[in-house]
Amino acid sequence: MKTTEARKLLGIGRDATPHAIKKAFRHLAMRWHPDRNPAPEAHEMFARLSAACDLLLEPFEQEVADDSPAANESSGTDRNQDIELDIEQICLGGKAEAVLETVVECEECAGRGHQEHGHSQLCTHCQGSGKVRRGKTLSRCADCDGRGYSRRIRCPQCLGSGRQVGRRILTVTVPPGLLPGDELRLEGEGHAPASGKGRPGDLRLRVQLRPHPLYTLDGSDIVLERPVSIFVLLGGGSISVPSPGGPRELDVEAGSANARELSIPDAGIPARNKRAAGKLRVRLVPVSPSSPTPVLIKLYRALQAEIAQANALPELAAWERRWLGDSKADRN
Ligand SMILES: [Zn+2]
Ligand SMILES: [Zn+2]
Structure with missing residues (x-):
């Protein structure tokens, strides 16, 4: 070929x-x-x-x-591969597994591509017909020389190539603070030199983040959405927030019930080399009771009266004055 x-x-x-x-x-x-x-x-x-x-x-x-510069030493080429890490592994470091696919000699035939038998066997290539189809024409089977039987049988494992794809699992120690796209280099775990002698190349593992149902990354920042009661947003309070390293406390100041983003410094991806640590950014998504109880309704109404009394919604009052005139004063 x-x-x-x-x-x-x-x-x-x-x-x-x-x-x-x-x-x-x-x-x-x-x-x-x-x-x-x-x-x-x-x-x-x-x-x-x-x-x-x-x-x-x-x-x-x-x-x-x-x-390569070390050609006289006959070193193998580097091997490039992706490694998928959980956000917990990225934050805290630890062990991870890299599956290396490599073309190896077929175990069944020791790389020869065929097996020798003591007596003739049905040729596996032509199924005994002695002929194989090549495009539109039938031609003589090269494996058995057209006889349909042979002592030399094409290896059923590798189908005659003498090679198979082998898998090797390598356990890798991951330092904390890697980001997607970073490279982890493992010396001597790359390809063996073509000559068979000399040192193998390196294994370069490119980090990818395994998608997570809660966390996403923005640079070194970890971003998540957390539902929170509108009454916490309105009245303030302390809430627990999940993080890859375990729950953290977040203080919410009293304010509006709109969605807002708060962050905890240094609770994102940890610092590594010259890169600073990221933040944990929490998007607070307001939620409120969808079917309030009679007690809640009573409290809401008391709250509405207090808000009107204190003129705590001046924009609303201005809007109503403009479009409803004095008639609204009767209801509020
Ligand atoms: Zn084989
Ligand atoms: Zn044959």
Whole structure:
């Protein structure tokens, strides 16, 4: 297979990075893996995709390694990956798991792509017919040389590519104060050098925030909405506010019943390197009883009378004077 053909097969351009090549392969492999796709050409297509991926990755990794300053030491390339963290992990630090997907030698066939048997077996590639469909034409099965039976059987695990996608779980210590987009570098956890000798590259984990039902981030600030009774907004008081590090107390001053935003300094994402600590910003959303009891209604009416008496709503009084004249005086 030529590299142009391989690129065409994977649907990628000349400048595709190893990451993009693997991504394209994984995407197509989902569609063409014979476990998922019953079409007769799926086996063939999957094997071709695997071969295309290998072909494009190998020279690439070699090239990059040769260009790097430590080329004489033959070091592997860095590996870039995202790591999703909870807001609690971002605030408090701790352990997190990174799942590394890596193309490894097939365990079943030790990378050979086929298995040798003591006696002939039905060829898994052509199902014993000796022929495989290639486009519109039937051609002789290369696996069994057209006999339908062979002692050498294409590996059912890797379908002849000799490779499989392996997963490795790495436990990472996360320091507090990372923000989405920050990078966590793990020395020596990147790709092994193409030559097999020398030190591996680094693993660069780019932090992503796992969406949270309550908290969002604005820079280093943590933002949340908290419902609060209008009577707390009106009369003031102290309320508890959740935060990733545990509940905090917030003083609400007496004022209007409109929504307002208050903040607690240094209760956001903690400081890290030259970055200052963020705030915990609380958007207070007013709520009021939707079906008041008779006692509440009595209290509300007493409150209304007191508000009118004290002329505590001058804008309302001005509006009423303008549009209702003196008649409103009878009711208030
Ligand atoms: Zn295999
Ligand atoms: Zn065959």
